[in-house]
Amino acid sequence: SQTIHQWPATLVQPVGSPLSLECTVEGTSNPNLYWYRQAAGRGLQLLFYSVGIGQISSEVPQNLSASRPQDRQFILSSKKLLLSDSGFYLCAWKGYVGAFFGQGTRLTVV
Amino acid sequence: TQLLEQSPQFLSIQEGENLTVYCNSSSVFSSLQWYRQEPGEGPVLLVTVVTGGEVKKLKRLTFQFGDARKDSSLHITAAQPGDTGLYLCAGGDNFNKFYFGSGTKLNVKP
Numbered sequence: 001s002q003t004i005h006q007w008p009a010t011l012v013q014p015v016g017s018p019l020s021l022e023c024t025v026e027g028t029s030n031p032n033l034y035w036y037r038q039a040a041g042r043g044l045q046l047l048f049y050s051v052g053i054g055q056i057s058s059e060v061p062q063n064l065s066a067s068r069p070q071d072r073q074f075i076l077s078s079k080k081l082l083l084s085d086s087g088f089y090l091c092a093w094k095g096y097v098g099a100f101f102g103q104g105t106r107l108t109v110v
Numbered sequence: 111t112q113l114l115e116q117s118p119q120f121l122s123i124q125e126g127e128n129l130t131v132y133c134n135s136s137s138v139f140s141s142l143q144w145y146r147q148e149p150g151e152g153p154v155l156l157v158t159v160v161t162g163g164e165v166k167k168l169k170r171l172t173f174q175f176g177d178a179r180k181d182s183s184l185h186i187t188a189a190q191p192g193d194t195g196l197y198l199c200a201g202g203d204n205f206n207k208f209y210f211g212s213g214t215k216l217n218v219k220p
Contacts, residue, residue: 042213043116043198043210043211044153057207088150092152098155099143099155104150
């Protein structure tokens with residue numbers, strides 16, 4: 001069966017510091033991968049999606065970037081974090097029936 | 111960007127009551143999913159509906175896809191405290207882009 005791993009679970013970073021969140025998928029090949037951000041108690045905002053190695057589509061202009069260096073690895077990065085980057089970040093892969101999520105990363109920028 | 115609007119945004123009911131959550135869009139979806147999310151965790155897929163007019167039942171939960179595939183509803187019969195959580199609808203017009211609704215936060219009081 002497919003599993004998705006996302007880490008770290010929580011992260012506190014100072015303003016201006018870099019960010020790297022990693023997501024890996026097991027049990028499937030060439031998955032569609034997604035990064036979402038979620039405000040407390042609200043819906044998920046699509047940030048990036050990828051249909052293959054090196055292929056990144058950005059949904060919202062922002063302080064973040066994404067990369068897909070390997071088939072089952074998806075990375076969310078920032079060179080300099082802003083306070084507004086705080087939130088709950090979720091990685092997902094999407095199969096035919098729907099999306100399956102990692103545990104999420106709670107990022108607090110201070 | 112395809113906008114998915116959910117209503118109501120918040121719902122607080124007593125155990126045993128029935129409720130309906132709505133998901134509406136001006137766009138047509140090839141499929142639509144419903145998810146339930148607990149605080150601090152990723153959303154968990156409940157159901158996928160594909161055919162216009164389709165009705166699916168999952169124990170006390172009934173999901174319906176509109177005839178025009180632009181809207182969906184989730185009906186819970188005899189709600190229980192264990193149903194408490196954030197309910198999210200999601201869909202896309204193709205296999206790659208995948209958007210979530212704004213969410214309905216349900217609280218079932220014992």
